[in-house]
Amino acid sequence: MGKIRHVNFHPDEWLVGASVLKADERGCYITVCALIYSNGGPIRDDARDLAKLCNITQEKWARIRGVLLAKGKLRLVDSLLTNGRCEIELEKALNRTTTARKTGTTGGQNSAISRQKRGHVSNDNSNLIEADASGDRKLTTNHKPQTKSLPQTPDGGSNVEAEFDRWYQAYPKRVAKGQAEKAYRIARKTVDADTLLRAVEAYARAVAGKDAKYTPNPATWLNGQRWLDDGLLQGSQRTGNRQASTLNEIPLFFEGPTEVQRPQADPRTNPQWRDY
Incomplete structure (x- = not known):
């Protein structure tokens, strides 16, 4: 690498x-x-x-x-x-690099296959035209072969939208929904919907009655893999496509007081601040 x-x-x-x-x-x-x-x-x-x-x-x-x-x-x-x-950002960067490398390789292979197919189609059409001229066969145009639906990825389709809606309604602070949905789709690549839902329900119970200003936005919660927090989901209750490592559970550098004493950071005067 x-x-x-x-x-x-x-x-x-x-x-x-x-x-x-x-x-x-x-x-x-x-x-x-x-x-x-x-x-x-x-x-x-x-x-x-x-x-x-x-x-x-x-x-x-x-x-x-x-x-x-x-x-x-x-x-x-x-x-x-x-x-x-x-650690999280390094893993994301590695995934981007790996995906780009695979896409480049696959793209080159697909281009070669496509060129070969175009060559075969050209030869087949020539044969059809010659056969039609002799009266033995007729040329069929606008033929579209049947295609099979490709299986959806874990983060695609209407199912994940319904899953996200249930998760979002359970989160104790509903802001920046668009960013939250993007973060949810990324999270679904590594963890199942049931784990995310149970984790957010447990988190909502844990922060009930506390000052909302210390509750991170839903996208921040997801990007920080907070469903792996100690005590949130115990032992075998954690499920997904991979196990939490020690480094995944290290506190993030942005954890801490979520209020910065600067006028421009006031959500009442700068609505964009609520997106972070």
Whole structure:
């Protein structure tokens, strides 16, 4: 696999998540995230190297590292530093690269097959025309062979729309429905509808009566794979196309206070903010 050159970055979610950090902590945090992206996964917890890359002393790095670990921005796994959101975006980037590579290969094969078929059709038509001229056969035009319906992917068709509607009605905060549906279709590629519905119902019960401003938008909940949260669905109740790994359950970098103290972030004056 080649080096991942591009990952998605969501600035508003970053600003909300990093609002609890001081300026020097933010600088080190974004540097470590960039190193994780560049490395394609977790990085070594090497104080000397990381202090040098952040352009600070080892003593200052030790303090900032402690803050980032304590606030859940980074996690130490087997002497490696990692971040849950970085892992998710790296996996998405790998899937995009794999899909593009397969599409390119399949497209080339299909083009070759199509050219061969056009050549065969041309020869067949010539034979038909010659037969028609001799009076033995008649040329049939506008013939369309029967086609078979292709099976729908897990995220396509009317079924997933009905599944999403049930899930959306169960979510405790119904905003940005269009973005939520896109995130739901992506999630359905890795987990079944029943798991998503049971998880959101359990989450709705968990946050009932709490301040709604701390409830993430439905798209954020789905993109963060929050159905894998500890205690939400226990043990064998979790089903889907893959099991949760330790890194999938690492807190995302945008988890934390969801309210940023800036006038332009007020939903009453800037409705677009409600999309994040």
